[in-house]
Amino acid sequence: MKRSIAVLMTVLLLLSFATACSAQTPAVQTPTEAPVEQATEAPAASAEKEPVTLHLFHQKQEAQETFAQIIEKFETEYPYITVEQEIVTNEPAAVLKARLATDEIPDIFQGALDTMDIAKGGYLLDLSGEAFLSNINDAALSSSSFTDADGHTWAMPIDGSCICVFYNKDIFAQYGLAVPTTLSEFDNVLATLKSNNVTAFALGFKDAWTMKPASLALASPAVYGKYPTWDAEKTAGATSFAATPEWTVVFEQLKKIYENGNTKTAFDTDYNGACAMLAQGEAAMMANGLWALEPIRSINPDINLGIMALPVSENPADAKLHQFPDFGLSISKTSKHIEECKLFLEFLTRPEIAELWSNSAKLFSAVKGVSVNFDPVAADVNAYIDAGMVCTQADRGWPTAFHAEYEASLPAYLLGHADIAATMAALDTAWDTAANAAK
Amino acid sequence: MKSRTREETLTYLVFLVPAIAAFTLFFVIPFIQSVYLSFTDAYGYNQTQNWIGFANYREALTNPNVLRSLRITLQYTAFVAVLANVVALALALLLDDSARCKKTLRAIFFLPNLMSMIIVAFVFVFLYGGVYRSFLTQWNIPERLAVSWLGNEKIALYSMGIAATWQCAGYYMLIYIAGLQSISPDLVEAAQIDGASSLGVILKIKLPLLSPVIVMNIILLITSGLKTFDFPMAMTSGGPAGATTTIALLIYNTGFRSNRTGYATAQSVILFLIVCAVTTALYVLQSRKEKADAQ
Numbered sequence: 001m002k003r004s005i006a007v008l009m010t011v012l013l014l015l016s017f018a019t020a021c022s023a024q025t026p027a028v029q030t031p032t033e034a035p036v037e038q039a040t041e042a043p044a045a046s047a048e049k050e051p052v053t054l055h056l057f058h059q060k061q062e063a064q065e066t067f068a069q070i071i072e073k074f075e076t077e078y079p080y081i082t083v084e085q086e087i088v089t090n091e092p093a094a095v096l097k098a099r100l101a102t103d104e105i106p107d108i109f110q111g112a113l114d115t116m117d118i119a120k121g122g123y124l125l126d127l128s129g130e131a132f133l134s135n136i137n138d139a140a141l142s143s144s145s146f147t148d149a150d151g152h153t154w155a156m157p158i159d160g161s162c163i164c165v166f167y168n169k170d171i172f173a174q175y176g177l178a179v180p181t182t183l184s185e186f187d188n189v190l191a192t193l194k195s196n197n198v199t200a201f202a203l204g205f206k207d208a209w210t211m212k213p214a215s216l217a218l219a220s221p222a223v224y225g226k227y228p229t230w231d232a233e234k235t236a237g238a239t240s241f242a243a244t245p246e247w248t249v250v251f252e253q254l255k256k257i258y259e260n261g262n263t264k265t266a267f268d269t270d271y272n273g274a275c276a277m278l279a280q281g282e283a284a285m286m287a288n289g290l291w292a293l294e295p296i297r298s299i300n301p302d303i304n305l306g307i308m309a310l311p312v313s314e315n316p317a318d319a320k321l322h323q324f325p326d327f328g329l330s331i332s333k334t335s336k337h338i339e340e341c342k343l344f345l346e347f348l349t350r351p352e353i354a355e356l357w358s359n360s361a362k363l364f365s366a367v368k369g370v371s372v373n374f375d376p377v378a379a380d381v382n383a384y385i386d387a388g389m390v391c392t393q394a395d396r397g398w399p400t401a402f403h404a405e406y407e408a409s410l411p412a413y414l415l416g417h418a419d420i421a422a423t424m425a426a427l428d429t430a431w432d433t434a435a436n437a438a439k
Numbered sequence: 440m441k442s443r444t445r446e447e448t449l450t451y452l453v454f455l456v457p458a459i460a461a462f463t464l465f466f467v468i469p470f471i472q473s474v475y476l477s478f479t480d481a482y483g484y485n486q487t488q489n490w491i492g493f494a495n496y497r498e499a500l501t502n503p504n505v506l507r508s509l510r511i512t513l514q515y516t517a518f519v520a521v522l523a524n525v526v527a528l529a530l531a532l533l534l535d536d537s538a539r540c541k542k543t544l545r546a547i548f549f550l551p552n553l554m555s556m557i558i559v560a561f562v563f564v565f566l567y568g569g570v571y572r573s574f575l576t577q578w579n580i581p582e583r584l585a586v587s588w589l590g591n592e593k594i595a596l597y598s599m600g601i602a603a604t605w606q607c608a609g610y611y612m613l614i615y616i617a618g619l620q621s622i623s624p625d626l627v628e629a630a631q632i633d634g635a636s637s638l639g640v641i642l643k644i645k646l647p648l649l650s651p652v653i654v655m656n657i658i659l660l661i662t663s664g665l666k667t668f669d670f671p672m673a674m675t676s677g678g679p680a681g682a683t684t685t686i687a688l689l690i691y692n693t694g695f696r697s698n699r700t701g702y703a704t705a706q707s708v709i710l711f712l713i714v715c716a717v718t719t720a721l722y723v724l725q726s727r728k729e730k731a732d733a734q
Binding site: 091093094097100114117118120121122123205206207208264265266267268269400401403404405408411412414415417433434437438 | 484568587589592676677679680698702
């Protein structure tokens with residue numbers, strides 16, 4: 001008797017297990033399918049257009065409120081469309097990869113650095129030729145993060161950021177220093193600060209990613225300012241890191257920054273710590289992206305801050321600022337509501353919406369004719385833009401697997417594990433392997 | 440009689456089916472798929488894969504970064520396996536009876552094990568950073584004497600190992616206490632009557648009788664050490680300069696940051712084989728010793 005009860009219980013357990021498995025089918029239903037169901041249940045609710053829900057996936061936590069405002073305006077204009085935003089800040093690429101693998105693809109999403117890989121996988125809608133793209137600045141649109149060599153546009157840029165050196169104007173004024181535009185002027189600035197016991201650079205290398213922007217502030221003008229097609233040439237085997245002396249300049253200058261910063265505590269200090277050092281006047285400069293403005297200002301709103309480009313040669317014309325399109329959105333090729341997705345992207349390119357976005361994101365707009373003045377430092381960047389002293393290209397065209405290898409090479413070189421020749425050779429091998437893997 | 444045996448077998452099978460089904464669905468099938476992936480050029484978002492034979496394995500076994508990560512992982516595992524065992528055994532010997540305060544102390548030492556590894560990691564980042572710095576300032580200790588716990592490549596791995604030991608020692612302490620309590624008090628008493636000192640009792644009676652438990656704890660610590668991911672991910676991101684990049688973290692970075700799924704899977708199969716080999720070796724050693732002791 002007991003045994004038969006036990007067998008019965010086991011069968012029940014098995015059945016519940018099987019039911020749990022079969023219940024997964026509706027659970028993995030994509031958000032895009034939901035409105036179709038709604039529409040069949042209540043066809044009378046929307047006599048003209050069926051209600052549509054768009055799933056927007058991005059990683060920009062700080063833009064949540066702004067997106068909510070924009071979505072509200074959008075939904076007022078298109079009452080039959082609902083946009084649901086999902087923000088994933090922790091490992092967004094891994095989450096997105098899982099969604100793509102399980103066919104839970106968001107309608108509109110931010111592919112970030114993986115955009116080109118996602119496009120190669122066949123998941124993205126080609127936006128080239130869409131009328132709303134004519135509202136976007138050509139330079140931003142043609143950037144290698146959004147448009148590939150064959151002219152396909154896989155994402156629409158919305159704003160632009162820059163990688164630069166933040167500097168404390170008061171400290172510079174105190175020691176009679178001007179913004180350096182040549183390597184010897186830069187050396188002079190470092191020497192003056194050193195002789196006055198001022199830490200030149202705030203370094204937060206405990207967060208290993210902070211080394212990369214510092215190196216890109218150099219690589220963009222030094223390498224890509226001179227050789228805009230360097231990436232393609234490297235992949236084709238026509239050039240190499242070892243054969244491009246400008247890459248050596250990048251690494252040597254980066255070492256100079258490291259040696260003239262809070263060197264002893266650099267790998268103990270995190271990104272926020274470095275921002276605090278600059279904000280509190282404990283260091284004169286910090287190399288990072290425009291996104292660091294917010295944490296610096298939140299610590300010291302009144303700091304007299306400036307933005308400058310790093311010199312990379314004895315020619316002042318080479319000291320260009322690395323400005324690049326930052327946030328971009330793609331449309332899923334398999335979305336059931338492609339037309340509505342396009343309406344949303346078009347909405348984002350309207351000047352009043354672009355202005356709202358840029359002012360809140362504290363970034364420059366990729367939309368034509370929208371100029372914003374979110375902070376006094378914007379004037380410094382605008383001066384570079386007006387003088388044509390910007391270069392837009394750096395790491396966005398690199399093979400995906402190369403990024404990690406490049407990031408690993410920076411501390412290895414700074415800490416003396418590899419000399420410049422070994423570093424360049426390692427980077428050459430890493431690039432070739434990564435480019436080969438991505439084929 | 441025969442049909443009864445068959446009926447019994449069937450009953451056992453029915454009972455086993457849920458577990459086998461779950462094990463097959465969540466372990467066997469993914470494992471076979473992973474092994475297959477490791478022989479392909481699977482890459483991030485690409486929907487097709489090509490068979491490339493042992494190329495991924497060749498690359499992994501000749502790549503200096505992979506070899507370095509394996510070395511770092513072994514170093515870390517050895518450090519934690521020794522330190523956590525010594526601490527756990529010492530705590531167990533100190534707290535091996537049922538005095539009320541000792542029960543409370545056991546609970547206190549076990550508590551860190553209930554905390555998430557990520558939380559423990561962040562607590563130690565805070566201790567090694569802010570708290571330690573405040574301590575230096577408070578006692579006017581000069582900067583040149585300061586230790587950079589997580590910023591110094593030579594120390595960071597061991598700083599991480601100390602955090603891991605703090606988290607897991609309580610758990611192994613409980614296993615040791617269970618082992619100690621299974622030792623017959625008669626043996627200890629007889630030794631004491633014969634004039635054995637406390638140290639003598641520990642060294643000559645308790646430790647030899649505990650040896651199966653010691654081996655089990657070592658196996659458990661080694662297998663978890665070889666798979667360490669949370670602490671380097673949360674405490675150092677593998678830095679400085681890759682000094683704390685364990686093989687598990689490297690596999691994660693290769694698969695999810697560099698998108699090289701096939702290559703990352705080959706690295707995980709290698710890790711799987713290493714864990715299997717080490718565990719089997721220890722297990723065989725222990726079995727042989729037990730057999731020798733029995734004879």
